[in-house]
Amino acid sequence: MSLHQTRSSLLRIVLPIVLLLVMMSGIAPGVTRANTFPTSMPARYSSMPTLNDADFKLDVIYQVVLDRFFDGDPANNDPPGDKGLYDPTKTNWKKYWGGDLAGLTQKLPYIAGMGVGAIWISPAVENVHKLVNGTDAGYHGYWGRDFYHIDPHLGTWADFDKLVATAHAHGIKIIIDFAANHSNPNDTGEFGNIYKDGVYQSTYNNDPNHWFHHNGSSTNPNDQYNSEYYNLFDLSDLAQENPIVDSYLKGAMQLFLSHNVDGVRLDAVGNMPGPTGGWLRTLNDTITVQGSHYAVGEWGGLTGPSDPRYGFAVRFANQSGNAILNYPAYFALDDVYARDHSVKELDSMFSQEEHDFTWLNDQPNFLDNHDVSRFLTLNNSKDALHEGLAVTLTAPGIPIVYYGTEQYLHNDTNGGGDPYNRLMMNSFDTTTTAYVLIKRLAALRQTNPALAYGTYQPRWINDDVYIFERQFYNNVVLIAVNKSATTGYNIGGLKTNLPAGNFNDYLHGLLSGGTSIALNVSKNGAVDPFTLGKNQVAVWQYTASEPAIPEIGSVGPELTHSGDQLVIDGRGFGSTSKKVVIGTTEATATSWTQHSISVIVPKIAGAQYDVKVCLGGAGGTCSNPYKTNIDNGTQIPVTFTVNKVPPTAPGDNVFVTGDVSELGNWSTTTTTAIGPMMDPHNPTWFLLVSVPACKTVSFKFVIIQADGSVKWESGSNHNYTVPCSGVGSSVSVW
Ligand code: NOJ
Ligand code: NOJ
Numbered sequence: 001m002s003l004h005q006t007r008s009s010l011l012r013i014v015l016p017i018v019l020l021l022v023m024m025s026g027i028a029p030g031v032t033r034a035n036t037f038p039t040s041m042p043a044r045y046s047s048m049p050t051l052n053d054a055d056f057k058l059d060v061i062y063q064v065v066l067d068r069f070f071d072g073d074p075a076n077n078d079p080p081g082d083k084g085l086y087d088p089t090k091t092n093w094k095k096y097w098g099g100d101l102a103g104l105t106q107k108l109p110y111i112a113g114m115g116v117g118a119i120w121i122s123p124a125v126e127n128v129h130k131l132v133n134g135t136d137a138g139y140h141g142y143w144g145r146d147f148y149h150i151d152p153h154l155g156t157w158a159d160f161d162k163l164v165a166t167a168h169a170h171g172i173k174i175i176i177d178f179a180a181n182h183s184n185p186n187d188t189g190e191f192g193n194i195y196k197d198g199v200y201q202s203t204y205n206n207d208p209n210h211w212f213h214h215n216g217s218s219t220n221p222n223d224q225y226n227s228e229y230y231n232l233f234d235l236s237d238l239a240q241e242n243p244i245v246d247s248y249l250k251g252a253m254q255l256f257l258s259h260n261v262d263g264v265r266l267d268a269v270g271n272m273p274g275p276t277g278g279w280l281r282t283l284n285d286t287i288t289v290q291g292s293h294y295a296v297g298e299w300g301g302l303t304g305p306s307d308p309r310y311g312f313a314v315r316f317a318n319q320s321g322n323a324i325l326n327y328p329a330y331f332a333l334d335d336v337y338a339r340d341h342s343v344k345e346l347d348s349m350f351s352q353e354e355h356d357f358t359w360l361n362d363q364p365n366f367l368d369n370h371d372v373s374r375f376l377t378l379n380n381s382k383d384a385l386h387e388g389l390a391v392t393l394t395a396p397g398i399p400i401v402y403y404g405t406e407q408y409l410h411n412d413t414n415g416g417g418d419p420y421n422r423l424m425m426n427s428f429d430t431t432t433t434a435y436v437l438i439k440r441l442a443a444l445r446q447t448n449p450a451l452a453y454g455t456y457q458p459r460w461i462n463d464d465v466y467i468f469e470r471q472f473y474n475n476v477v478l479i480a481v482n483k484s485a486t487t488g489y490n491i492g493g494l495k496t497n498l499p500a501g502n503f504n505d506y507l508h509g510l511l512s513g514g515t516s517i518a519l520n521v522s523k524n525g526a527v528d529p530f531t532l533g534k535n536q537v538a539v540w541q542y543t544a545s546e547p548a549i550p551e552i553g554s555v556g557p558e559l560t561h562s563g564d565q566l567v568i569d570g571r572g573f574g575s576t577s578k579k580v581v582i583g584t585t586e587a588t589a590t591s592w593t594q595h596s597i598s599v600i601v602p603k604i605a606g607a608q609y610d611v612k613v614c615l616g617g618a619g620g621t622c623s624n625p626y627k628t629n630i631d632n633g634t635q636i637p638v639t640f641t642v643n644k645v646p647p648t649a650p651g652d653n654v655f656v657t658g659d660v661s662e663l664g665n666w667s668t669t670t671t672t673a674i675g676p677m678m679d680p681h682n683p684t685w686f687l688l689v690s691v692p693a694c695k696t697v698s699f700k701f702v703i704i705q706a707d708g709s710v711k712w713e714s715g716s717n718h719n720y721t722v723p724c725s726g727v728g729s730s731v732s733v734w
């Protein structure tokens with residue numbers, strides 16, 4: 001049996017027992033998947049039970065601030081060498097409170113009981129040893145000083161490994177939070193000090209090897225250069241284009257991956273180069289060559305289509321290999337369920353996003369997190385919380401639940417934002433309505449692929465009522481939420497793609513005052529009128545049987561290259577005589593089950609391809625096509641500079657375009673050419689670009705004017721041979 005796809009009850013029950021026995025016997029837990037892979041696969045596949053870490057769409061993600069979750073090891077609370085940062089009274093919100101990796105490990109059964117498939121942990125790297133401004137500790141993890149060490153307050157690498165192994169044994173994947181944009185504050189505490197495995201490297205005010213940018217604090221989040229090359233707040237801004245920094249950060253990433261983490265949350269991606277991927281596309285490459293992983297970036301505070309950064313963020317999500325946290329959906333969820341805006345706001349957001357994102361189902365949704373007020377601070381109504389949660393758990397995208405939401409945790413001091421949204425978890429009750437709601441909808445996500453892979457369709461909407469449908473082939477989930485606390489609505493004229501028949505509320509009346517709302521659907525999809533009472537929520541679903549023709553719901557990671565592992569998930573894959581094609585090239589499968597296939601990316605030119613699973617034989621029937629991005633090889637960060645650019649008018653931008661997919665294949669639109677470049681020293685423009693190692697690329701610079709018209713550089717193409725490792729730099733004259 002391949003374990004790849006079986007993150008099922010079976011895995012959850014049998015595997016922990018097997019693992020325990022194996023651990024007790026002192027033999028490495030070599031679980032069965034190893035023999036389905038060629039020996040050249042990375043070591044992690046042969047030594048650990050492997051979960052499907054390319055496809056998180058089937059999972060509910062649980063977000064944990066490690067210091068604030070559970071104290072599993074009081075011995076590390078006030079570690080030697082790091083004294084005075086701990087507050088045993090838990091009243092100083094900016095000191096450590098004792099939570100740690102061991103504590104999270106102890107509470108895994110509680111989290112697994114909620115049906116959670118992945119945990120996003122706060123950054124576990126060693127943070128500043130001194131109090132910042134004399135008051136604040138790096139309890140949150142975003143003030144790194146040594147990316148190769150575990151913070152002594154949180155535990156050791158052994159504790160980290162135990163967390164990962166135990167989580168995997170529970171069928172839970174681990175997502176690390178990786179803050180590669182910066183070390184720690186440049187003006188206080190340790191002044192940016194950065195270490196590698198205990199060895200000092202640099203400090204902000206004495207930085208002969210240029211680890212940091214020295215441009216002061218960022219003042220304009222809408223300005224690309226200002227965001228990427230200045231300090232975010234006062235956080236010492238790492239110079240990713242410097243080969244020493246590039247290898248430091250990628251080495252740290254590789255270290256964590258070698259400790260078997262499954263996914264990565266990248267902090268502050270809008271503050272690192274650049275919108276089309278840039279350095280982050282090369283980091284993504286470092287991740288995927290170590291096996292399939294899910295990666296999601298944080299574009300903090302992105303409000304939606306009217307945000308000046310929205311186009312960049314969408315492009316990043318569609319092209320860099322990383323998803324982004326769906327902040328636009330967060331703002332809409334927050335407006336609708338915490339601030340009583342019309343439901344129409346949420347519907348138009350998802351409709352717009354479904355149009356803009358290549359893979360909307362890969363972008364995570366959340367109701368709140370450690371950077372914003374908890375939902376109950378904004379609207380202290382459990383009904384409203386349950387309604388918002390039900391939508392978060394069923395809308396297109398991967399749901400994230402912030403720890404404590406299921407226990408109704410909140411502290412409203414000063415509006416309940418940072419740090420008051422980072423309370424100590426104080427209850428682990430598995431019977432709260434929110435806990436049960438998450439558990440039920442997590443189970444539905446595992447069994448009915450409409451939630452993970454389906455389309456989005458609004459079905460019946462007024463200011464209070466949100467009825468929408470998710471559909472993946474014949475699998476359908478219909479969700480109805482009435483947020484009015486005073487008015488019930490008669491729902492007439494509702495249409496659905498559920499098959500004809502009677503359907504009971506999948507939540508068994510959990511959010512309908514105990515009434516299980518029955519739905520009667522006739523042959524043409526018309527639903528008999530029914531009443532959706534005040535604050536009622538109901539979910540009806542139909543799970544189709546295994547189809548004869550394959551259906552693809554996921555291909556991941558989003559961006560790979562020849563030799564990488566690519567995972568195709570869906571339904572009806574069967575087990576014999578089918579083949580996977582990428583474009584027109586057949587890919588060799590390394591494991592094959594009814595719902596999941598792994599292949600090795602063949603040697604094909606970089607491009608966006610359609611992946612299909614086809615029945616064998618000439619002219620055989622194929623599944624739906626599913627898009628995936630393929631690069632031309634290992635990605636190297638190269639800074640492209642062009643001098644003496646002719647004068648530009650406001651709104652004009654310089655882009656680079658060239659003969660490989662990484663350079664846009666000679667395209668000249670603002671969403672396909674590479675850029676915009678930046679001009680802090682006009683008429684010199686520059687941009688950090690991700691290009692294929694060892695290859696000689698040809699390219700030109702173009703000015704794309706505000707109206708879209710294009711001015712080409714005259715003369716012959718520029719050529720540049722990309723280094724085979726490290727970083728590069730190419731300087732041209734227009
Ligand atoms: C976003 C994180 O979520 C936030 O908590 C952090 O302080 C900043 N990035 C800087 O690392
Ligand atoms: C320190 C932390 O609370 C962090 O999460 C936050 O984003 C920054 N301060 C900036 O306010």
Ligand code: CA
Binds near residue numbers: 229
């Ligand atoms: Ca930066």
